[in-house]
Amino acid sequence: MQTFEKTPGWLDWYANPSKPRFQVPQGAVDAHCHIFGPAERFPYAPERKYTPCDASKEQLFALRDHLGFARNVIVQATCHGADNSALVDALVRSGGRARGIATVRRDVSDAALEALHDAGVRGVRFNFIKRLVDFTPRDELMEIAGRIAGLGWHAVIYFEAADLPELEDFFTALPTTVVVDHMGRPDVGKPAEAPEFSRFVAFMRDNPNVWCKVSCPERLSLSGPAALNGEQNPYRDVVPFARRIVEGFPGRVLWGTDWPHPNLRDHMPDDGLLVDFIPHIARTVELQRKLLVDNPMRLYWPDEA
Numbered sequence: 001m002q003t004f005e006k007t008p009g010w011l012d013w014y015a016n017p018s019k020p021r022f023q024v025p026q027g028a029v030d031a032h033c034h035i036f037g038p039a040e041r042f043p044y045a046p047e048r049k050y051t052p053c054d055a056s057k058e059q060l061f062a063l064r065d066h067l068g069f070a071r072n073v074i075v076q077a078t079c080h081g082a083d084n085s086a087l088v089d090a091l092v093r094s095g096g097r098a099r100g101i102a103t104v105r106r107d108v109s110d111a112a113l114e115a116l117h118d119a120g121v122r123g124v125r126f127n128f129i130k131r132l133v134d135f136t137p138r139d140e141l142m143e144i145a146g147r148i149a150g151l152g153w154h155a156v157i158y159f160e161a162a163d164l165p166e167l168e169d170f171f172t173a174l175p176t177t178v179v180v181d182h183m184g185r186p187d188v189g190k191p192a193e194a195p196e197f198s199r200f201v202a203f204m205r206d207n208p209n210v211w212c213k214v215s216c217p218e219r220l221s222l223s224g225p226a227a228l229n230g231e232q233n234p235y236r237d238v239v240p241f242a243r244r245i246v247e248g249f250p251g252r253v254l255w256g257t258d259w260p261h262p263n264l265r266d267h268m269p270d271d272g273l274l275v276d277f278i279p280h281i282a283r284t285v286e287l288q289r290k291l292l293v294d295n296p297m298r299l300y301w302p303d304e305a
């Protein structure tokens with residue numbers, strides 16, 4: 001049997017997350033999370049850029065219940081390449097309570113796409129983060145986008161803020177709904193009103209098919225999880241960025257834990273505290289319901305929305 005050594009410095013996910021003080025609305029969706037392996041059954045891809053610890057569907061579903069969520073959207077992690085078997089297994093075993101975002105290559109057959117759809121896949125991810133994936137030509141991605149448009153799927157895009165100017169023409173040409181991961185990874189050391197993030201806001205404003213996940217404060221934050229003035233207010237430097245998006249585009253935002261938090265080296269978040277971050281960025285009951293229930297249901301379970 002093939003064995004896998006974790007990447008040096010890899011932090012395991014937080015084993016005993018706190019119970020959130022913020023109670024998510026009934027029917028809430030964790031719209032960005034992953035599963036890893038287990039490698040014994042679903043080996044990691046030869047082309048992967050990291051080797052994680054295992055994080056199974058059972059562990060994900062236990063976290064969902066612990067945090068008070070009803071459903072998950074599971075995003076194919078790059079460590080599994082374009083082999084979506086672990087994802088499909090989780091979707092099928094979720095009893096309809098999970099949808100998926102797959103990774104596919106140009107040679108994927110129509111039958112394979114239909115099988116992914118039947119399992120619960122509703123989109124593909126195009127990843128432009130150089131430390132995670134090898135380069136894929138734009139024409140290949142556009143060809144895939146054309147094919148998934150016919151299935152009613154959407155494209156999830158993951159990129160660094162500095163790369164938006166170069167990628168924007170490609171993004172605006174995509175023929176599907178487009179969902180941006182982690183607010184386009186802003187540099188939160190700059191003000192939320194500064195030109196870089198304002199360009200991202202303009203990108204959303206000018207393209208009504210673009211949605212945004214206001215996720216991963218732990219990945220973006222420079223201030224970290226520390227409390228301030230006795231108030232438990234983790235990741236406070238991310239708050240103005242997320243509020244700008246949640247309040248500017250309340251019908252096109254999603255939220256997710258990002259469990260099991262790949263590639264974190266300094267700090268592994270307590271998922272309960274991540275949930276407690278939500279009312280800092282979505283300040284009214286109505287905004288919270290849109291972010292956690294109405295929007296993800298419309299995108300992933302339209303028949304039940």
Ligand code: 0GY
Nearest residue numbers: 076077078079132258262263
């Ligand atoms: C995330 C972020 C990362 C990794 C992946 O699929 C992945 O490997 O998504 C990252 O390292 O920034 O969304 O989980």
